[in-house]
């Protein structure tokens with residue numbers, strides 16, 4: 172299970188790993204915490220329409236990765252507040268999906284300016300802690316569950332690498348499904364094939380950069396926590 176603040180965060184952080192694992196038979200669930208309704212520079216698009224577009228894009232991206240499930244928690248983009256309710260929601264998703272491995276934003280990444288990334292990361296970790304023990308949120312009526320590993324993406328101090336050699340194209344194609352983000356986070360990849368190619372090259376270069384310290388050709392890097 173991978174928890175991202177916005178549609179596309181999970182693909183940026185762990186898309187190659189999830190694609191590779193899904194192809195090997197892993198059942199992948201993507202949880203998107205906010206509705207992505209502020210993610211545009213286009214003055215003409217209505218937030219509720221953007222949210223609907225981004226759900227379609229997320230579904231397409233999950234299809235490219237081979238992810239079996241997508242869950243939207245539909246909090247308002249940019250306004251995510253840490254709360255016991257948010258912690259309970261993520262706890263419930265963990266108890267329902269019972270993942271062996273949980274992915275999330277590293278909430279302790281220095282100088283992470285996006286409040287949703289910080290809040291979603293913290294709530295994912297706290298939701299995992301709650302999911303383990305029956306006295307947390309007993310009203311959920313679902314068996315507790317303890318993942319074997321928590322992998323935090325965008326970590327300042329990664330200590331775990333997943334080899335995505337051969338899977339960078341899958342990651343990139345999943346990212347490009349988020350067409351509404353072409354202008355904002357993908358450097359104009361929606362405008363022309365040349366800019367889409369430049370975006371593909373940037374993702375590949377980044378995967379090579381992340382893999383180098385671990386002696387891997389292309390990788391995603393994580394902070395590993397054993398719950």
Ligand SMILES: [Zn+2]
Nearest residue numbers: 176177180288
């Ligand atoms: Zn994001």
